[in-house]
Amino acid sequence: MQPNWDAVRDEVTRYLQALLRIDTTNPPGNELAAAEYLAGVLQAEGFDPIVLESAPGRGNLVVRLKGSGEEAPLLLMSHTDVVPAEPDKWQHPPFSGALADGYIWGRGAVDMKDTVAVFLMLMLLFKRRQDAGAPPLKRDLIFMATADEERGGHLGAGWLVKHHPDLIRAEYAINEGGGHEMRFGERRYFTVQTAEKGLARFRLTARGEPGHASIPHDKNAVVRLAETVARIGCSPLPTHITPTVRTLFLQLADDMEGEVGEFLRKAVEPEHTETCIHALPLPPIYRHLLMAMTRNTATPTVLQAGSKINVIPSEAMARVDGRVLPGFDHDTFYAELEPLLCEGVELEFEDWGPPLESPVESPLFDTIRAVLGDHEPDAGVIPWLLTGATDAKHVVQLGTKVYGFTPMRDEGDGGLMLAHQHNERISVNNLLFSTQVLYDVIDRFAGQG
């Protein structure tokens, strides 16, 4: 029996409004207030939620709905922290949770307190169903709402993985990073994020000989650094086609007529990828995105050298934001960069988060495809590779297969593009859509059928 969706719409809206009114801007975070709010709602319905502080004020919530244990747990993973907002640029204040024009407004409305509210609602719905006499799910359902995702997750998901792995150990997880409607040509698609690039930030240090600027020489650290930075910034690294991108391109190719279909089909051959991407009739931003999905990237962002105009410094430094595809590690990424380093320039990794890829074919992916087929029969379902990073990088260390799927229709309002922007908001319709689709996914994936 399906829940009363009219009542659910109002209830999940209230949860989201309440969450948006708790200021969890990170830094400093203060996610404890959000964790305690969630714990209160869950306790009132007979759950035993756990709130753990990784540092003062940095609260993490974990709660479990016991299943029959026939199959391994399913984890619903979310974060409660948000990025800063500039209140004077908003139509409705960012921590108001205002309900206006069919939207719920606030920082975190799409990243990702919406999903925190949806997961909370789902936990309650499945518990109520069980309490009313329905058989338990085959899998434990674990809900986690953690701190610190926006700053790397080291005090949130990363901390839980390290200190309380048994609380969140699961075979599969549903995470942010996918589920959004996109249009290619005439067709609509929903993404399922199966892969995520890893973080590979590094520092370049150029060393040379100091001297007086009036007598130039060929061992100037500034010149060595500048040349290396220019090489790294201007030359795309080699192409690699991951299983996710291969499936994505070929599936889109099957749906597209004529030339576009041919370009996409040919784009899975690394020697043709770059030319084909540039030949696609897409706005530049999409071409850049497809380029980033098919290679490791290294983007210089910080430069530091010299302090006096007439002195050649002996050292110059740059920081580079690197992102690696699934399958790469320090050594294999370094091997691609090494030929670009000028004499006297050293590369040192500063921050590393592993890339990940879950199977493009799996029971959870198949379930998502089937459920979306019922809700959105005209839309396709495509695997997706995220060029950014989420908390999945922590959770996969427990062997969990993570899929990014927080369903959202494109209502022409910016949708997920509003994440981290002014006037972040989600429509009540989309909040309900997400709840309904995920309810069916969990029911079909973990229910007794």
Ligand SMILES: [Zn+2]
């Ligand atoms: Zn997020």
